[in-house]
Amino acid sequence: xxxxxxxxxxxxxxxxxxxxxxxxxxxxxxxxxxxxxxxxxxxxxxxxxxxxxxxxxxxxxxxxxxxxxxxxxxxxxxxxxxxxxxxxxxxxxxxxxxxxxxxxxxxxxxxxxxxxxxxxxxxxxxxxxxxxxxxxxxxxxxxxxxxxxxxxxxxxxxxxxxxxxxxxxxxxxxxxxxxxxxxxxxxxxxxxxxxxxxxxxxxxxxxxxxxxxxxxxxxxxxxxxxxxxxxxxxxxxxx
Amino acid sequence: xxxxxxxxxxxxxxxxxxxxxxxxxxxxxxxxxxxxxxxxxxxxxxxxxxxxxxxxxxxxxxxxxxxxxxxxxxxxxxxxxxxxxxxxxxxxxxxxxxxxxxxxxxxxxxxxxxxxxxxxxxxxxxxxxxxxxxxxxxxxxxxxxxxxxxxxxxxxxxxxxxxxxxxxxxxxxxxxxxxxxxxxxxxxxxxxxxxxxxxxxxxxxxxxxxxxxxxxxxxxxxxxxxxxxxxxxxxxxxxxxxxxxxxxxxxxxxxxxxxxxxxxxxxxxxxxxxxxxxxxxxxxxxxxxxxxxxxxxxxxxxxxxxxxxxxxxxxxxxxxxxxxxxxxxxxxxxxxxxxxxxxxxxxxxxxxxxxxxxxxxxxxxxxxxxxxxxxxxxxxxxxxxxxxxxxxxxxxxxxxxxxxxxxxxxxxxxxxxxxxxxxxxxxxxxxxxxxxxxxxxxxxxxxxxxxxxxxxxxxxxxxxxxxxxxxxxxxxxxxxxxxxxxxxxxxxxxxxxxxxxxxxxxxxxxxxxxxxxxxxxxxxxxxxxxxxxxxxxxxxxxxxxxxxxxxxxxxxxxxxxxxxxxxxxxxxxxxxxxxxxxxxxxxxxxxxxxxxxxxxxxxxxxxxxxxxxxxxxxxxx
Numbered sequence: 001x002x003x004x005x006x007x008x009x010x011x012x013x014x015x016x017x018x019x020x021x022x023x024x025x026x027x028x029x030x031x032x033x034x035x036x037x038x039x040x041x042x043x044x045x046x047x048x049x050x051x052x053x054x055x056x057x058x059x060x061x062x063x064x065x066x067x068x069x070x071x072x073x074x075x076x077x078x079x080x081x082x083x084x085x086x087x088x089x090x091x092x093x094x095x096x097x098x099x100x101x102x103x104x105x106x107x108x109x110x111x112x113x114x115x116x117x118x119x120x121x122x123x124x125x126x127x128x129x130x131x132x133x134x135x136x137x138x139x140x141x142x143x144x145x146x147x148x149x150x151x152x153x154x155x156x157x158x159x160x161x162x163x164x165x166x167x168x169x170x171x172x173x174x175x176x177x178x179x180x181x182x183x184x185x186x187x188x189x190x191x192x193x194x195x196x197x198x199x200x201x202x203x204x205x206x207x208x209x210x211x212x213x214x215x216x217x218x219x220x221x222x223x224x225x226x227x228x229x230x231x232x233x234x235x236x237x238x239x
Numbered sequence: 240x241x242x243x244x245x246x247x248x249x250x251x252x253x254x255x256x257x258x259x260x261x262x263x264x265x266x267x268x269x270x271x272x273x274x275x276x277x278x279x280x281x282x283x284x285x286x287x288x289x290x291x292x293x294x295x296x297x298x299x300x301x302x303x304x305x306x307x308x309x310x311x312x313x314x315x316x317x318x319x320x321x322x323x324x325x326x327x328x329x330x331x332x333x334x335x336x337x338x339x340x341x342x343x344x345x346x347x348x349x350x351x352x353x354x355x356x357x358x359x360x361x362x363x364x365x366x367x368x369x370x371x372x373x374x375x376x377x378x379x380x381x382x383x384x385x386x387x388x389x390x391x392x393x394x395x396x397x398x399x400x401x402x403x404x405x406x407x408x409x410x411x412x413x414x415x416x417x418x419x420x421x422x423x424x425x426x427x428x429x430x431x432x433x434x435x436x437x438x439x440x441x442x443x444x445x446x447x448x449x450x451x452x453x454x455x456x457x458x459x460x461x462x463x464x465x466x467x468x469x470x471x472x473x474x475x476x477x478x479x480x481x482x483x484x485x486x487x488x489x490x491x492x493x494x495x496x497x498x499x500x501x502x503x504x505x506x507x508x509x510x511x512x513x514x515x516x517x518x519x520x521x522x523x524x525x526x527x528x529x530x531x532x533x534x535x536x537x538x539x540x541x542x543x544x545x546x547x548x549x550x551x552x553x554x555x556x557x558x559x560x561x562x563x564x565x566x567x568x569x570x571x572x573x574x575x576x577x578x579x580x581x582x583x584x585x586x587x588x589x590x591x592x593x594x595x596x597x598x599x600x601x602x603x604x605x606x607x608x609x610x611x612x613x614x615x616x617x618x619x620x621x622x623x624x625x626x627x628x629x630x631x632x633x634x635x636x637x638x639x640x641x642x643x644x645x646x647x648x649x650x651x652x653x654x655x656x657x658x659x660x661x662x663x664x665x666x667x668x669x670x671x672x673x674x675x676x677x678x679x680x681x682x683x684x685x686x687x688x689x690x691x692x693x694x695x696x697x698x699x700x701x702x703x704x705x706x707x708x709x710x711x712x713x714x715x716x717x718x719x720x721x722x723x724x725x726x727x728x729x730x731x732x733x734x735x736x737x738x739x740x741x742x743x744x745x746x747x748x749x750x751x752x753x754x755x756x757x758x759x760x761x762x763x764x765x766x767x768x769x770x771x772x773x774x775x776x777x778x779x780x781x782x783x784x785x786x787x788x789x790x791x792x793x794x795x796x797x798x799x800x801x802x803x804x805x806x807x808x809x810x811x812x813x814x815x816x817x818x819x820x821x822x823x824x825x826x827x828x829x830x831x832x833x834x835x836x837x838x839x840x841x842x843x844x845x846x847x848x849x850x851x852x853x854x855x856x857x858x859x860x
Contacts, residue, residue, distance in 0.1 A: 079349070080275035082245065194344050196300045196318075200246045208245065208275075212346060215277035219344070 005041060009237050010230050014038050016159040027153040029125035034158050036130030041230040045218045048229045050075040050163070051127065052134040052211035054203045055141055062147035066092055070120055071204030073211045074131065078218075080211050086127065087204040089114040121148055128160075132229075136186045136210040137166040161233075165189070165213050168236045172220065189213060193220075248273060251299065252348065255319050256834040257368030265358065265365075274349040275299075278341040285338050286323050293352035295369075296323045301345030304730075305338065315342075315730045319833050320840070324369070397482050398475035401496045401504035406430035410439055410463040414451055417442060417462045429493040431502045432466050438500065440466030443493050472497040473506060480562055482506050526569040530577065532636040535570060539641050542566055543816060546604050550813040556805035557777055563602035567642065568593075568691050571610075574636040575692045578629050586622040588615035590693035591633070594649060598689040599759070599774045601805075604812050604822055607643040608634060609684060612651035613697040614659045626657055649684050660697050664704050671708035674718050683722075686763055687774050706770055716768060720857045723760035724850040728843035729753050750808050751824035754839075757846050758801045761853055765789060768857060776801060788856070797849050800842035807835065 005011055017038075022031050039048050053072045059065035067090050074084040091114035115123070135141045146157040169189050173182040183189070186209050191197065193216040198205050221227040221235075252258050252273070253266045261269075274294070278284060284296065284303070303316040316322055322339055359366040406425040408417045410432050421430050421444065432440040442462060450456060450465040473482045473494045482494055486508060496504035522541050529535045545566070549559045575591055595609035596602060612626055630651035638644050651657040658666075670682035686705070690698045709715050729748060762776040765783035773779045780797055783789040789797075812822035831839070 078276060082248065082271055082273045082275070085245070194300060195346055196247075196251075198247045204245060205247055208247075212275060212277060215275075216279075216344065216346075219277060219279035219282075 008041060008230060008234065010038055010041060010233050013159055013161065020156070020159050022153075022155065027149070027155060029122040030149070030153070030155070030158055032130060033125050033128045033133075033160055038161060039132075039229045041228065043229045045221070045227050045229050045232050046078050049131045050134045050211070050214065051131040052207045052214065053124075053141060054135065054206035054210060055144060056203045057140065057144060060140060060143075062143040066090070067117060067120070067144055069203045070124055071202060071207040072124070072127065073204070073208050075134075075211050075214065078215065080208065080215070082208075085204060085208070086123075087202070088120045088123065090117050090120050091115060092117070117148070118152065121145075121152075132161050132163050134163045134165060134210055134214050136164070136189075136206075136213065137184075138162050138164040162236075163214070163233060164236050164238075165210050165217060167238055168214075168217050168232070171235045172217070186210060186213065193217075245270060248348070252297065254833060255297065255321070256832075256837050259833070260368050261365060265362075269350055269354060269358070272351055272354045274351070276347050276349060278303075278345045278347060280341055280344050282341050283338055284341070284347070294323055294349035295321060295352065295355060296339070297321055297348040297350070299346040299348050301341060302343040303339045303341050303345055305340075315840075319836065321837070395479050396475065397473050397477045397479055397496055397506055398504070400479050401475070401506040403504045405495060405502055405505040407502055408432055408462060410434035410466075411461050413459050414447075414456070414462050414465060415458040418447060418458070427505065428507065429495070429505055430462075431470075431495045432462055434463070436500070438470070438472065438495070438497065438502070439463070440468050441470035441493065441495065442466045445492070470495065474498060475503060478558060478561060479506075480565065522566060523569045526566070526573050529573055532574070532577070532639050535573060535636065536639050536641075542641075543604065547813055547816060550809045556802055556809060557775065559809060560596075560599075560601040560603065560775075560805070563604070563606070564597060564600040567597055567602050567606065570637060570640055570642065571633065571691050574633040575629065577636075578632045582625060582628060585629075585693075586625050587618045588694050589613065589618075589626060590690045590695065590697040591651070592688045592698055593691050594684050594688050596759075598687040599776060600689075601759075601776060603809060604816065605824065608637055608645045609649045610634070610645075610651055610691075611649070611656040611685070611688075612658075613663055613694075613701070614657070615694070616659045616661050618659050623657075626651070630657055647680075647684070660700065663697075663701055667701060667705045668708055671705065671712050671715050674715060679718070679722055683719075683760075683763075686767070689774060702772055706767075706772075709767055710770070716764060716857045719760075719764055719767070720853050723757070723764060724854055726753065726757060727850065728757060728846045730840070730843050730847065747825040747827050749824050750804065750811070750826050754804045754843065754846060755801075755808065755824075757850065758797065758804070761797070761846075761849055764853055764857060793849065793852065796845045800845040803838055803842050807839065 017034055020034050022028070022034060051072050051074050053070065055070045056068045057065050058068060069087065069089045071087045072085065073080050073082065075081075076084075142157070142162065145160070149155040149158050166184055166186075166189075169182075169184055173184070182192075186206060187197070190209060190213055193213065195209075195212055195216060198209060218227070218232065221232065249267055249270045252270055253263065258266055258269070278301075286293070286296075298316050298318050298320045300318050303320075303322075305316065305322065316339065355369065359369070404425055404427045406417070406420045406427050406429070408420055408430050411434075412420075417430055417432075421427055421442075428444045430442050431438055432442060440463060442465065446465065446467065451458065456465060471485055471489060471491060471494060473485065473496055475496055475498050486492065486494060492508045494506045495502050496506055522538060522545060525538055525541075526535065529538065546559070546563060549562060554562075571591065571593070579585065590613045591610065592598070592613060593610045596606050597609055612630060614622070614626060618626075634644060634650050634652050644650065649656060666685075667682070670678045670685075674682060688698055688701060759776050762779035762783075765771075765788060766773055766779035769783050769786040769788055771779060771782035771786075773782045777798060780789060780794055780801075784791065784794040808824065808826075811826050815822035828836075
């Protein structure tokens with residue numbers, strides 16, 4: 001491995017993962033998302049499978065506020081497959097214990113009525129698996145996920161493979177004009193790419209919005225989707 | 240997925256034709272299996288790649304285009320447009336359109352072929368909405384917008400109204416035998432008289448009363464002594480309105496319905512008055528008895544009301560054009576007669592001919608005057624003054640009746656268009672021999688002529704000499720084709736970001752210039768190519784189809800496109816009339832629903848295809 005590769009953020013994440021140990025049976029769903037092999041440095045953007053996530057919360061503070069719903073869509077072979085999209089409402093009234101959250105046992109009825117936060121998290125991680133987690137502005141999602149891992153699983157922030165479309169966009173914008181003042185919100189960014197305006201918003205619609213944006217951003221890279229995932233990942237790191 | 244989960248996707252798909260015809264639950268099911276892809280500008284979507292699953296593509300945003308192998312634009316696709324239809328029909332062997340290129344970055348929704356097949360297997364009636372052939376889609380469009388229900392009587396066909404009860408006798412039968420046949424055998428008021436397989440006469444019970452009983456004519460004499468010779472007849476396909484107009488014009492009460500020299504029925508006044516109000520007939524009747532231009536002009540609102548009723552009554556466009564042409568004819572004839580009453584009988588034989596859309600019986604509420612006078616060759620200088628007055632009076636009169644003067648001055652008020660027959664023949668000869676610039680314009684106006692008043696033989700003679708010249712001048716058709724295909728249908732009209740070929744980005748679509756005229760031009764070329772005298776666009780394509788020059792499929796396609804566009808224009812004009820605006824041919828694409836957009840674009844593509852075909856066949860360029 002070259003020195004340059006060693007310092008590649010993807011390599012750094014790999015080392016982080018090697019040191020991250022999920023021991024608790026409660027957090028079994030986190031095993032794959034934190035230990036699955038990362039894409040090779042030379043893997044193409046188009047060869048990687050993504051899961052775009054959006055969560056709706058009552059506020060910005062993971063400690064004080066609650067997650068209301070989570071929505072995600074899967075991008076595989078450069079296609080967003082709505083058949084694999086999911087929208088989960090979270091019920092906060094009943095006090096379900098973390099122990100009662102059983103992976104993969106979520107039925108459509110449960111989804112319609114809402115599930116406990118623990119069920120939702122377990123379900124989400126099981127669906128995430130080895131996919132790349134895509135969000136637009138990862139601060140909130142990361143904050144709530146890290147807080148959850150810490151509070152209920154007593155784990156440090158999980159070394160997930162995040163890809164932030166907002167950071168990517170910021171990179172594109174500053175690459176052209178360092179002082180440019182561009183609208184980096186999801187809606188504003190989508191508009192620049194000529195992506196349709198979505199009037200209704202929920203976690204799933206915004207997850208879809210981020211997924212579509214990622215497809216558009218990939219095409220914007222110099223070699224399009226033939227570009228390497230590693231490059232995309234590096235560009236999406238916060239500066 | 241819950242209904243509220245992806246409202247944006249479901250809503251978008253649900254409003255697009257043909258998905259808007261499916262139940263909400265079905266749309267939701269389909270939305271659940273949608274795949275979404277993003278294609279960058281210049282990227283090609285290859286629908287013919289074997290290894291991947293086939294999809295129906297919906298453009299969510301952006302613009303794409305499909306080109307033929309020759310590089311000619313086949314279709315421009317914008318938001319809400321679909322492509323990949325051909326894969327829904329395994330029989331279609333279409334080597335075109337398997338590729339689409341993004342001309343702007345596009346977000347595409349993909350609906351798996353398999354999901355649609357499952358749907359069609361479950362509910363076969365949905366399949367029609369998704370038919371791959373543009374023509375089938377256009378036809379289903381016509382069904383939706385223009386149902387055949389509740390048509391007024393006058394726009395129905397003679398065969399739908401006439402009775403089959405008519406006596407058929409021979410000329411040498413005795414009067415009594417004929418009367419017996421009429422009263423006792425057929426119980427009809429009318430008999431058609433044959434001699435050597437030809438219809439030679441007609442006799443009615445009223446004729447029997449007037450000519451036999453009142454005159455005391457011997458009833459053992461042959462019927463031919465008292466019959467009406469060379470009777471007027473109608474064809475089963477004629478409009479009831481035409482038949483009724485004939486009855487009034489010639490004051491007859493019985494019209495035998497004849498097909499291929501065979502009597503198939505009888506149309507009587509009784510059939511017409513049974514329980515129908517025939518607005519157009521009443522108007523024509525009023526026109527006939529108007530005594531002044533002023534009085535004629537008061538009838539304009541009634542004419543507009545009839546036009547509106549026809550459009551709202553979802554009458555086929557061909558019929559609307561015909562009915563409006565009959566009314567136009569009536570105005571013209573009445574004005575000529577009013578002037579003859581004032582000036583005295585014409586000093587020599589003449590014909591008042593109409594040209595263009597009026598001649599083609601394709602009149603709408605914007606049709607202006609295109610007319611001319613053909614004079615007998617023995618016309619004197621003095622006589623000419625008479626016709627100059629006649630021309631002035633009639634054209635001005637029509638103008639006051641809201642038939643605008645022709646901006647190109649194709650009217651007999653122009654000396655050039657008020658000439659003896661021999662001069663007209665020379666015109667045609669010159670035009671055909673050297674169809675350039677103005678001459679090409681002139682001939683394209685006068686390629687269609689129809690006599691509205693006066694000697695019909697002039698028109699026939701002109702037609703004949705025109706066909707002769709065209710046959711003798713092989714290049715003529717090619718030049719006509721070249722001219723007719725100079726203008727192309729606006730395949731990209733719906734996307735303001737896509738520049739039109741002309742380079743101009745007009746906000747409205749001139750549907751006459753960019754669609755209707757193109758079809759009319761094609762029909763004219765086909766009619767001339769097969770030497771047909773048919774004037775109506777539909778009849779011309781039919782003639783070309785009968786002659787084997789136009790394939791059945793192409794014929795159906797172009798007819799579907801033509802009807803759709805005409806109906807579309809009629810409705811556009813109706814809307815303008817209702818809003819108290821002046822109707823025009825300029826249509827704002829923003830006002831189109833998804834349904835109209837899609838079908839207009841199908842129609843445009845069909846026109847473009849036909850233009851190409853005409854170029855290949857007749858172009859010799």
